[in-house]
Amino acid sequence: MRIKQTIIVGILAALLCAAAALSQDKGKASQEKVIVTLSNNKFEPKTVTIKAGSEVTWENKEGTHTVTADDSSWNSPTLSAGQTYSHKFDKPGKYPYYCVFHGGKGGHNMSGMVNVTR
Numbered sequence: 001m002r003i004k005q006t007i008i009v010g011i012l013a014a015l016l017c018a019a020a021a022l023s024q025d026k027g028k029a030s031q032e033k034v035i036v037t038l039s040n041n042k043f044e045p046k047t048v049t050i051k052a053g054s055e056v057t058w059e060n061k062e063g064t065h066t067v068t069a070d071d072s073s074w075n076s077p078t079l080s081a082g083q084t085y086s087h088k089f090d091k092p093g094k095y096p097y098y099c100v101f102h103g104g105k106g107g108h109n110m111s112g113m114v115n116v117t118r
């Protein structure tokens with residue numbers, strides 16, 4: 001009986017370790033790289049939430065667009081289809097942005113939001 005119990009406890013402990021390792025990997029993956037796609041004429045997803053120190057990459061699928069911060073603190077060049085732009089967010093906060101051709105400040109038309117958490 002004792003041996004059986006020991007084996008069962010051992011198996012349960014191993015399963016718990018595996019589950020913990022898996023959930024850690026998931027957290028890391030979502031923290032490292034977030035992709036937002038640009039198409040005519042929207043950002044998808046419109047809002048992303050990331051941890052401070054993470055990088056967002058915008059991939060332009062079609063048309064001509066920009067990724068421009070509402071406060072102009074960061075700004076992509078004009079992106080043609082197939083081009084990408086990346087920006088790293090070190091400080092927690094809300095970072096609204098827009099496309100200068102199809103959107104405007106304050107969430108107008110082609111616009112998006114990056115929420116950066118600790």
Ligand SMILES: [Cu+2]
Pocket residue numbers: 041064065066099100101102103110
């Ligand atoms: Cu645009």
